[in-house]
Amino acid sequence: MEEKISVIDGKQYIVVKIGNEQYGIDIQYVDNIVRMQRITRVPKAQSYFKGVINLRGEIIPVMSIRLKFGLEADEFTNSTRIIIIKLESQSAVGVIVDEVKEVVTLNDSDIEKVTHNSKDEKTSYLSGIGKHGDGLISLLNIAGVIIDKEIN
Amino acid sequence: MDVSQYLEIFIDETREHLQSLNEQLLILEKEPDNADTINEIFRAAHSLKGMAGTMGYKRMQRLTHDMEDVFSEIRNGKMNVTAELVDILFKGLDALESYLANIQEAADEGTDDNEAIIKALNRILEIGLGKGVENKKEDGQVEAMSISALAEATPDKIKKLTVADHERHAITKAKEIGENVYTITVYISENCILKAARAFLVFKALEELGDVIKSSPEVQDIEDERFDFDFSVILLTKEKIDVVKQAILNVSEVKEVFLESMELIDLPNETVSSSNSNNGNTATATEAAQIKEDTAKANRNGNGNTAAKQNSKPVVNRSVRVDIEKLDVLMNLVSELIIAKNGLVSLNGSESAERHESGFNEQIEYLERVTTNLHESVMKVRMVPIESVVNRFPRMIRDLSKKLNKQMELYMTGEDTELDRTVIDEIGDPLMHLLRNSADHGIESAEERKAAGKSEQGSIYLDAYQDGNNVVIEVKDDGAGINVEKVKQSAINKGVITQEQADTMSEKDAIELLFRPSFSTAEVITDVSGRGVGLDVVKNKIEGLGGDIEARTKLGEGSNFIIRLPLTLAIIQALMIELGNEKYAIPLGSIQTIEDVSYSEIKYVQTKEVINLRGSVIPLIRLEKILDVTPREEKPESLTVVIVAKGDRLAGLVVDNLIGQQEIVIKSIGKYINNNKIIGGATILGDGEVALILDVNTLV
Numbered sequence: 001m002e003e004k005i006s007v008i009d010g011k012q013y014i015v016v017k018i019g020n021e022q023y024g025i026d027i028q029y030v031d032n033i034v035r036m037q038r039i040t041r042v043p044k045a046q047s048y049f050k051g052v053i054n055l056r057g058e059i060i061p062v063m064s065i066r067l068k069f070g071l072e073a074d075e076f077t078n079s080t081r082i083i084i085i086k087l088e089s090q091s092a093v094g095v096i097v098d099e100v101k102e103v104v105t106l107n108d109s110d111i112e113k114v115t116h117n118s119k120d121e122k123t124s125y126l127s128g129i130g131k132h133g134d135g136l137i138s139l140l141n142i143a144g145v146i147i148d149k150e151i152n
Numbered sequence: 153m154d155v156s157q158y159l160e161i162f163i164d165e166t167r168e169h170l171q172s173l174n175e176q177l178l179i180l181e182k183e184p185d186n187a188d189t190i191n192e193i194f195r196a197a198h199s200l201k202g203m204a205g206t207m208g209y210k211r212m213q214r215l216t217h218d219m220e221d222v223f224s225e226i227r228n229g230k231m232n233v234t235a236e237l238v239d240i241l242f243k244g245l246d247a248l249e250s251y252l253a254n255i256q257e258a259a260d261e262g263t264d265d266n267e268a269i270i271k272a273l274n275r276i277l278e279i280g281l282g283k284g285v286e287n288k289k290e291d292g293q294v295e296a297m298s299i300s301a302l303a304e305a306t307p308d309k310i311k312k313l314t315v316a317d318h319e320r321h322a323i324t325k326a327k328e329i330g331e332n333v334y335t336i337t338v339y340i341s342e343n344c345i346l347k348a349a350r351a352f353l354v355f356k357a358l359e360e361l362g363d364v365i366k367s368s369p370e371v372q373d374i375e376d377e378r379f380d381f382d383f384s385v386i387l388l389t390k391e392k393i394d395v396v397k398q399a400i401l402n403v404s405e406v407k408e409v410f411l412e413s414m415e416l417i418d419l420p421n422e423t424v425s426s427s428n429s430n431n432g433n434t435a436t437a438t439e440a441a442q443i444k445e446d447t448a449k450a451n452r453n454g455n456g457n458t459a460a461k462q463n464s465k466p467v468v469n470r471s472v473r474v475d476i477e478k479l480d481v482l483m484n485l486v487s488e489l490i491i492a493k494n495g496l497v498s499l500n501g502s503e504s505a506e507r508h509e510s511g512f513n514e515q516i517e518y519l520e521r522v523t524t525n526l527h528e529s530v531m532k533v534r535m536v537p538i539e540s541v542v543n544r545f546p547r548m549i550r551d552l553s554k555k556l557n558k559q560m561e562l563y564m565t566g567e568d569t570e571l572d573r574t575v576i577d578e579i580g581d582p583l584m585h586l587l588r589n590s591a592d593h594g595i596e597s598a599e600e601r602k603a604a605g606k607s608e609q610g611s612i613y614l615d616a617y618q619d620g621n622n623v624v625i626e627v628k629d630d631g632a633g634i635n636v637e638k639v640k641q642s643a644i645n646k647g648v649i650t651q652e653q654a655d656t657m658s659e660k661d662a663i664e665l666l667f668r669p670s671f672s673t674a675e676v677i678t679d680v681s682g683r684g685v686g687l688d689v690v691k692n693k694i695e696g697l698g699g700d701i702e703a704r705t706k707l708g709e710g711s712n713f714i715i716r717l718p719l720t721l722a723i724i725q726a727l728m729i730e731l732g733n734e735k736y737a738i739p740l741g742s743i744q745t746i747e748d749v750s751y752s753e754i755k756y757v758q759t760k761e762v763i764n765l766r767g768s769v770i771p772l773i774r775l776e777k778i779l780d781v782t783p784r785e786e787k788p789e790s791l792t793v794v795i796v797a798k799g800d801r802l803a804g805l806v807v808d809n810l811i812g813q814q815e816i817v818i819k820s821i822g823k824y825i826n827n828n829k830i831i832g833g834a835t836i837l838g839d840g841e842v843a844l845i846l847d848v849n850t851l852v
Binding site: 038040041042043044045046049052053054057058059060061063091092093146147 | 734778779780781819820821822823824825826830831834836840841842843844
């Protein structure tokens, strides 16, 4: 995915807030953004999976990025949203974010690559750092976030 | 010609023909003189050849062509069915199947020429008809060449036909038994519209009189109307020339017929000269073959391009053939659905509140009836007879029987039992596995069987039948059975169980051990009378389909594997329960009873809670603990226990509250979420809430 970002000019990212940080999610994987709704807990699931929701008749598992990143648990507010990510057809995943802010277009020159530290799994969650205006946006490598290394 | 639109039909029909060929060959092997079977085989092979030719699959066509030649000789009584022949024919069918698989994947037949099979077929043909070495294919080319050459050179009304060695042989034979040999050229009226049909009638008439051993163009081309207005045949018959002529002229729109008695002198009757003349032509023939090859290649490239576009997935969608009646029923129900909707709409406009209320309820009831029927009908559309999976098994058992050198026979019943399409697609491999097990390890060698006082031929049974909401498939054999002690011993050796456990273990539990993953290792296969080859895989697959498998055995008398599968996967009846404030669904199929159990009835065995229910001891499973549910504050006076069964094993699930029975649609919870298989899926309740479905098989 890193290669893609460096090749294609002007990618669009949805900027979300988790905790104090801003994260960017590549818009091509985003299927939908929905409001927080009732989540049905799934027993024995990975701790960062909050459960499943019913999205217009489809069952979609929902994960908490906060828990996955080792941050404190989510507090659901009026601005909490679930972003439905579709990596491949037929299998969608929702990720909970504190707030959806905007959509930005980042050019190659705005993106700084991050070096991967093989020992720290968390670095593989990021594909780069985007500079937008004054702020910095951590660009999520969404496949790395969703797909559990232990399972695969 | 763009034939891609016919690809789907081609694949379907080819599969059917291959299946029929397989079945008929099996019959033929047992009854070599069954004329009906031979005819059936010939017809199937013939259509197959034609279809492959039309679609431009040259290799496939060539192979079927050669097989058809053999069938044709058998049909004409010139060859006998031998075991060797049947073996080669089966190999041919396998090769055709692999062509088909290739075509399905990539719209291309692949590049395997299966030269070995073709050679073997030709050799059999030669031996069977007793003649010298020749290359059939080249011969075909030679004929084509010389005929066209002659047709141009001689304006003769009777077209000269070159004959191949085996045809020459047939002619000699016919002369010997006093039959007449005629070369016939038929001219069909030029304003005839259906010339292929006329030609067909001529052939039919001729075949009543004798044997047509050759035609030019070939029969297939004639049937496909790939000829001008004339065609020529060689006929072997006892009839006089006039009779034959009259028979042909009886067919309408035949313009002229020319007959000539064919003399042996016309034929180079010495092998030497014939081979010489053949050699002379070989060069041109090879050239012609080369050209053909090239065009074939070009065709293939054309196909290859289209295939490349959709390379990743098979070119053909999976489809279900649906009885038109089922569709009509569906259509009717849908129109009723529309009526019901209109009813609701018109109610909305009515004024009186009271009428509104009662009419509303009426409409809801109507709607419910329609949706229930609709569900049933859609399910029926998805149902496929199990036949489509099991019909390849007789062939497999036959091959195994040869390979293992054991006598065995497969008896099948209930092939018309219907199962959901998804299940049908998945059930083939597990069944095959079980059958192979039975054949390989269950059935003993003829000597052993004799010594044990059984008939030398082993029997394997595959029985399918419907039992309530389940379909049961039994794979049974009358072989050696499973040696339970050996199974235990092996389990102890592997450290799966301890000696004490083994001593107290019931026979049933011991057999269960076979389904453990650790038993699918090679050593065990030899240790334990061979059982246990990947049975865990079989079990996993069947459980994945929502079914279960159970083994029964009697040492020395055989074993029986019983598979239970749900009729349909998508929609099931379930009992909704509450745990804490969460809702779960338990499939009704696995529920035996629901009991109220007071605390005093709970006994402890090895610190585990059990209850004694009408004489049987049932372990209690505290669902709230397993599922980490926050328990309710108030303690009920007694426990509500749902007794579930997995095979013969029972367990009591302790629940907080029963909600009721409901029809639920099973949905997957996706592959990302990991849940130790306790949850079999999820469903959406009437209020939009999600309820999880418990997989009883993993709980018990």
